[in-house]
Amino acid sequence: MKANTSTPILFKTHKSYSVEEVLAAGGTTAFSHKQNKDTDKLVKALQEASPVEPFSQEEWDNLSKQLENDK
Numbered sequence: 001m002k003a004n005t006s007t008p009i010l011f012k013t014h015k016s017y018s019v020e021e022v023l024a025a026g027g028t029t030a031f032s033h034k035q036n037k038d039t040d041k042l043v044k045a046l047q048e049a050s051p052v053e054p055f056s057q058e059e060w061d062n063l064s065k066q067l068e069n070d071k
Contacts, residue, residue: 017031025031032038055063 022028022031025034
């Protein structure tokens, strides 16, 4: 079986870095700052995110039935 190489791979969206690259940057904190990422931005984004909607009673009931039937 041959792999289809005519279509691009869509799963790889982020570049991977080796441990050596991270250490060469000065460690994990220095590396994240060089990538323009920091915990302050993450915390702010989480605080500004819309609240998570809880399941409705109907959704809980359906989920409970699925779990009961899958045992």
